[in-house]
Amino acid sequence: MEIKVLGPGCAKCNTLVKLTHDVVEQNGINATIIKVDDIMEIMKYGVMSTPALVVDEKVVLKGRIPTSEELKQLLTK
Amino acid sequence: MKSFKWLWPIILLGLWILTYINLQSVADWIVDGVIQLPKGQHLTEALRFFIFEVPKVLLLLVLIIFVVGIIRSFFTPERTRKALEGKSLFTGNVMASMLGIVTPFCSCSAIPLFLGFVESGIPLGVTFSFLIAAPMINEVAVILLFGMFGWKVAAIYVATGLVIAISAGWVIGKLKLEKHVESWVYEIKADHSSEEEEKIHLDDRIQAGYNAVREIVGKVWLYIVAGIAVGAAAHGYVPESFMANLMGKSTWYSVPLSVLIGVPLYSNAAGIIPIVSVLIEKGVPLGTALAFMMAVIGLSLPEMIILRKVLKMRLLLTFVGVVTIGIIFVGFLFNAIY
Numbered sequence: 351m352e353i354k355v356l357g358p359g360c361a362k363c364n365t366l367v368k369l370t371h372d373v374v375e376q377n378g379i380n381a382t383i384i385k386v387d388d389i390m391e392i393m394k395y396g397v398m399s400t401p402a403l404v405v406d407e408k409v410v411l412k413g414r415i416p417t418s419e420e421l422k423q424l425l426t427k
Numbered sequence: 428m429k430s431f432k433w434l435w436p437i438i439l440l441g442l443w444i445l446t447y448i449n450l451q452s453v454a455d456w457i458v459d460g461v462i463q464l465p466k467g468q469h470l471t472e473a474l475r476f477f478i479f480e481v482p483k484v485l486l487l488l489v490l491i492i493f494v495v496g497i498i499r500s501f502f503t504p505e506r507t508r509k510a511l512e513g514k515s516l517f518t519g520n521v522m523a524s525m526l527g528i529v530t531p532f533c534s535c536s537a538i539p540l541f542l543g544f545v546e547s548g549i550p551l552g553v554t555f556s557f558l559i560a561a562p563m564i565n566e567v568a569v570i571l572l573f574g575m576f577g578w579k580v581a582a583i584y585v586a587t588g589l590v591i592a593i594s595a596g597w598v599i600g601k602l603k604l605e606k607h608v609e610s611w612v613y614e615i616k617a618d619h620s621s622e623e624e625e626k627i628h629l630d631d632r633i634q635a636g637y638n639a640v641r642e643i644v645g646k647v648w649l650y651i652v653a654g655i656a657v658g659a660a661a662h663g664y665v666p667e668s669f670m671a672n673l674m675g676k677s678t679w680y681s682v683p684l685s686v687l688i689g690v691p692l693y694s695n696a697a698g699i700i701p702i703v704s705v706l707i708e709k710g711v712p713l714g715t716a717l718a719f720m721m722a723v724i725g726l727s728l729p730e731m732i733i734l735r736k737v738l739k740m741r742l743l744l745t746f747v748g749v750v751t752i753g754i755i756f757v758g759f760l761f762n763a764i765y
Contacts, residue, residue, distance in 0.1 A: 360535030396617040398504040398543035
């Protein structure tokens with residue numbers, strides 16, 4: 351699966367990138383994680399609050415940092 | 428068990444009220460009974476003020492941030508945008524400014540938000556009203572002003588902040604500066620298919636309240652303690668007429684000067700409060716101090732650098748200029764009234 355973290359490089363976006371890496375690693379999820387910081391690219395997803403999480407081209411979360419438990423559910427369902 | 432989650436806030440609210448109404452007597456008991464300092468001395472009264480004010484302001488902060496956290500779970504940027512679509516200039520400005528207060532906003536989201544608004548056809552002036560109100564009328568700033576200077580100051584801050592956001596946005600709208608937005612902005616075609624609402628239950632909203640408390644109070648409590656410590660040092664020490672004298676003597680250029688100093692500076696709302704209480708302690712008139720505070724949290728160099736990506740220089744400078752003039756005007760008005 352392909353996970354994209356959308357965010358123009360603010361502190362919260364970096365936190366989400368790190369959290370995603372951790373959750374993927376801890377749960378042995380087979381995924382590539384891409385950090386998207388190009389604003390044009392971000393806007394294509396119609397996201398207005400960052401950070402946002404895109405799984406296989408679908409926006410699953412925006413504007414906040416989930417708990418690792420919630421993130422795990424999002425990535426394993 | 429899980430279905431009783433909504434009970435917790437009610438229990439906690441009961442404890443909150445019990446604590447809040449007993450704060451003064453506990454503070455008195457600590458100062459007079461435990462430490463046994465002589466009554467009426469400056470140090471005693473300063474300490475009493477500090478022991479009373481710190482938990483008071485922190486309690487207010489926790490309660491209001493919790494409520495704001497819940498309220499904000501109803502206002503997503505997407506909903507706000509929908510509400511603003513197709514509104515006429517003035518109505519749009521008023522609505523955008525008010526929604527700016529309640530919609531969750533972080534300065535790092537300013538660009539996606541700006542682009543999202545413009546892309547769906549919301550007029551530039553209305554977008555700016557939102558962008559001005561969102562950072563400037565900040566819940567932490569309002570609570571702190573309320574806790575330290577009383578509800579009148581807090582109310583005036585909110586009211587004048589709204590007036591600035593509405594009128595500055597309206598002026599920018601009238602100036603017809605659409606062509607001074609970077610041209611690539613208008614080429615964006617966003618995919619709106621991902622905009623179905625997340626299903627949110629009451630439990631999630633309450634959780635959002637807890638999260639807001641943890642995130643915001645965790646970040647700002649130290650600034651608040653520092654701010655109150657400064658206030659305590661001044662408490663009972665600065666004679667009442669001292670402030671009044673200085674206000675009378677204050678030079679006309681103090682407002683524009685402090686605003687011009689404040690504009691490039693950046694601080695979060697909590698960080699600026701200790702400075703504002705120092706200023707007021709030094710006898711700076713309230714209007715000048717509030718104008719400085721608005722300038723610092725409403726406009727900042729980092730924000731301008733971010734916005735430069737989407738705005739051409741002329742529009743950026745117009746935006747800064749109009750807001751600066753608005754803040755200076757409010758500072759003068761406030762000084763004239765008080």
